[in-house]
Amino acid sequence: MVGIRQFDEDEVIATALDVFWRKGLHDATMLDLAAATGVQRGSLYNAYGDKEAIFLRAFDRYARQFLEAAGNALSHGDAAAGLRHFFDMIIVNMTDGSPPRGCLTTRTALDAAISSADVRQRVQDMLTRLEQQIAKVIGTAPGKRSVADANRLARVIVTYTRGLAVMERAGYTRKQLREMATTFIDAVVGNA
Amino acid sequence: MVGIRQFDEDEVIATALDVFWRKGLHDATMLDLAAATGVQRGSLYNAYGDKEAIFLRAFDRYARQFLEAAGNALSHGDAAAGLRHFFDMIIVNMTDGSPPRGCLTTRTALDAAISSADVRQRVQDMLTRLEQQIAKVIGTAPGKRSVADANRLARVIVTYTRGLAVMERAGYTRKQLREMATTFIDAVVGNA
DNA sequence: ACCATCCTTGACACTGTCGTCAAGATTAAC
DNA sequence: GTTAATCTTGACGACAGTGTCAAGGATGGT
Numbered sequence: 001m002v003g004i005r006q007f008d009e010d011e012v013i014a015t016a017l018d019v020f021w022r023k024g025l026h027d028a029t030m031l032d033l034a035a036a037t038g039v040q041r042g043s044l045y046n047a048y049g050d051k052e053a054i055f056l057r058a059f060d061r062y063a064r065q066f067l068e069a070a071g072n073a074l075s076h077g078d079a080a081a082g083l084r085h086f087f088d089m090i091i092v093n094m095t096d097g098s099p100p101r102g103c104l105t106t107r108t109a110l111d112a113a114i115s116s117a118d119v120r121q122r123v124q125d126m127l128t129r130l131e132q133q134i135a136k137v138i139g140t141a142p143g144k145r146s147v148a149d150a151n152r153l154a155r156v157i158v159t160y161t162r163g164l165a166v167m168e169r170a171g172y173t174r175k176q177l178r179e180m181a182t183t184f185i186d187a188v189v190g191n192a
Numbered sequence: 193m194v195g196i197r198q199f200d201e202d203e204v205i206a207t208a209l210d211v212f213w214r215k216g217l218h219d220a221t222m223l224d225l226a227a228a229t230g231v232q233r234g235s236l237y238n239a240y241g242d243k244e245a246i247f248l249r250a251f252d253r254y255a256r257q258f259l260e261a262a263g264n265a266l267s268h269g270d271a272a273a274g275l276r277h278f279f280d281m282i283i284v285n286m287t288d289g290s291p292p293r294g295c296l297t298t299r300t301a302l303d304a305a306i307s308s309a310d311v312r313q314r315v316q317d318m319l320t321r322l323e324q325q326i327a328k329v330i331g332t333a334p335g336k337r338s339v340a341d342a343n344r345l346a347r348v349i350v351t352y353t354r355g356l357a358v359m360e361r362a363g364y365t366r367k368q369l370r371e372m373a374t375t376f377i378d379a380v381v382g383n384a
Numbered sequence: 385a386c387c388a389t390c391c392t393t394g395a396c397a398c399t400g401t402c403g404t405c406a407a408g409a410t411t412a413a414c
Numbered sequence: 415g416t417t418a419a420t421c422t423t424g425a426c427g428a429c430a431g432t433g434t435c436a437a438g439g440a441t442g443g444t
Contacts, residue, residue, distance in 0.1 A: 004391065004441060026218075027306060029431060043392060045433065099305070110302040112361045113291070114219060123362055152375045156352075159372055162362075163355030169304045170315055170354075180351055188379045192233045196411055196421065221401060235422055237403070 005047070012037045012044075017058035025055050025119065026111050056118060061132040062104055063126045066093070071133055075155045079141035080189050083157070086134075087181035090161055103165035131158045138189075153188070160184055197239070204229045204236075209250035213293045217230060217247050217311065218303050254296055255318045258285070263325055271333035272381050275349070278326075279373035282353055287366040295357035323350045330381075345380070352376055 015037045019028050030051055031127035034041045075086040094103045108115070109123045139147060164177055164187045172180070207229045211220050222243055226233045240246045265277040286295045300307070301315045327346035331339060356369055364372070 006391075024306070030433090031431075040393060041432095042394075042434090046391065052434075054224070081238065101288070102302075106358050107302055109358050109361045110294075110299055113215070113294075120363065127359075127362055134280075152371065153379065155372055156376050156379065159355035159359050159376075160348075160352055161355070162358035163351035163353070166298050166301050166354035166358060167319075167351050170299045170319055179344065180347055184348050184351075185382075187345065187348065188376075198422075214393095224401090232406090232423060234424075236422065242403080254385075 006043070007037065007039050009047075012039060013054070013057045013061055016054050017061055017104075020055055020058050021062070021104045022097065023054075024104075024107045024111065026114065042113075052116060052119065056122065057128060059104070059108070059119075059122050060128075063122065063129075066105075066126070066130055066135065069093070070130060074137045080185065082137050083185050083189055084182075087161070087185065088178070091164065091168075091174060091177045091181060092103050094168050095164055095177065098170060102169055103162075106162055106169075107164035109162075127158055130161075131155050134158065156188070194344070198235070199229065201239075204231060205246070205249045205253055206293050209253055209296075212247055212250050212274050213254070213296045216291065216296075216299045216303065217244075218306065224363075233337050244308060244311065248314065249298065251300070251311075251314050255314065255321075258297075259321055259325065262322060263286070264328045266325060271329050272377065274329050275377055275381055276374075279353070279356075280370070283356065283360075283366060283369045283373060286357055287369065292360060292366075294361055295354075298354050298357035298361075301354075319350055322353075323347050326350065348370070348380070 001012045007011050016033050018038045019032050020086065022028075023032060028051070030041050030044060033039075033044060033051070033054065037044070039047075044054065048057070070086060070088055072084040073089040076085040090103075105123055105126050109120060112120055112123070131151075134157050135151050138154055138157075139145070139150040145153070164180060167180065168177060208225050211224050211228045214220075214226060222233050222236060225231075225236060225246065227235070227242070231239075236246065239270040240249070261281055262278060266274040268274050268277040282295075286292065292301075297315055297318050300311060302314070305313055323343075323346045326349050327342050329350075330346055331337070331342040337345070356372065359372065360369060
């Protein structure tokens with residue numbers, strides 16, 4: 001058929017997200033996207049302009065999902081329990097798939113040098129929002145922590161999640177990552 | 193001149209390391225390497241075979257330098273002071289240059305999906321050795337820490353250094369990274 | 385019915401990069 | 415001085431990926 005859009009945009013972006021997640025912005029080609037979505041390359045160009053435009057939409061979808069999941073996990077129980085759930089969630093998130101797909105944000109961040117300002121901005125926004133969510137949960141903990149301390153600690157926690165994402169790429173298993181997260185939580189928050 | 197090797201191998205590898213550090217294994221091209229070293233593409237192919245072979249040599253050089261510097265930093269004062277020097281070192285290391293060149297190991301790790309087994313192995317070796325160095329220093333701390341605990345904590349510290357490398361790519365400044373390192377050390381080790 | 389609109393399709397040109405190779409040139413060995 | 419070895423050089427072919435475009439055709443509005 002010709003003349004009217006043949007595909008469901010939401011479905012295409014969801015599939016594109018999967019492709020980008022597995023291959024990264026840089027390595028995923030328009031041909032990959034066309035094959036995965038079943039939409040011809042020309043149609044994708046017509047609909048979105050270029051690969052980066054598709055990526056931005058896919059990343060927005062990812063960020064929305066991720067931050068919502070993070071919020072849910074963080075609100076389980078007290079701050080320490082919330083963090084444990086949160087780390088569980090991100091570890092499953094990045095080790096899912098075969099081979100494991102890793103963390104899209106981290107992968108994208110590492111390509112900063114060859115990315116557009118738009119892409120870099122999305123990554124920063126994502127990390128900032130995550131930091132704010134964590135700070136909020138930590139700030140409500142009974143410990144006598146100042147707001148500034150909570151913010152600083154939240155940033156450290158975000159940083160550690162990035163570290164786990166790198167370690168996953170380096171070959172550490174889900175089980176190892178879980179132990180690393182537990183050790184971290186015990187050391188940083190368990191005794192607060 | 194022709195007939196005998198026109199370049200100093202050590203110099204070429206050192207320059208290649210600089211190129212790879214700034215651009216990454218994937219994005220650095222043989223043309224980049226040829227331009228930076230002053231050695232023609234054909235000569236590089238003749239001498240080393242392919243880009244990856246050059247990278248492996250460059251990475252070995254990097255790993256040697258880095259681990260030596262890490263060892264030196266870690267042996268300043270007690271465990272806590274050593275860690276502080278160590279983090280200072282790696283932060284300067286990754287924020288050096290304009291634009292900052294980031295962390296080669298982390299960048300390489302993120303390309304794991306498209307890298308050869310050789311490359312992945314180097315990254316793992318590097319992280320393992322670093323972990324061992326840190327565990328050694330931590331294990332000697334006066335605190336009543338078991339060897340297993342020291343090993344676990346060392347891995348957490350390595351992971352955090354990877355997190356810092358990601359955050360650098362995300363746009364955080366040297367100053368911010370230093371604060372993040374300080375907060376981490378205080379939380380994890382300061383009260384041990 | 386007709387027409388303008390808009391999507392699809394396949395082909396095309398272009399670029400960047402890789403890896404190869406034959407020819408040329410210089411050195412070291414004998 | 416001759417010869418063998420081997421490094422350098424520039425050109426070449428192959429390939430992958432990008433972005434563009436004209437032609438084709440269905441749809442919805444009038």
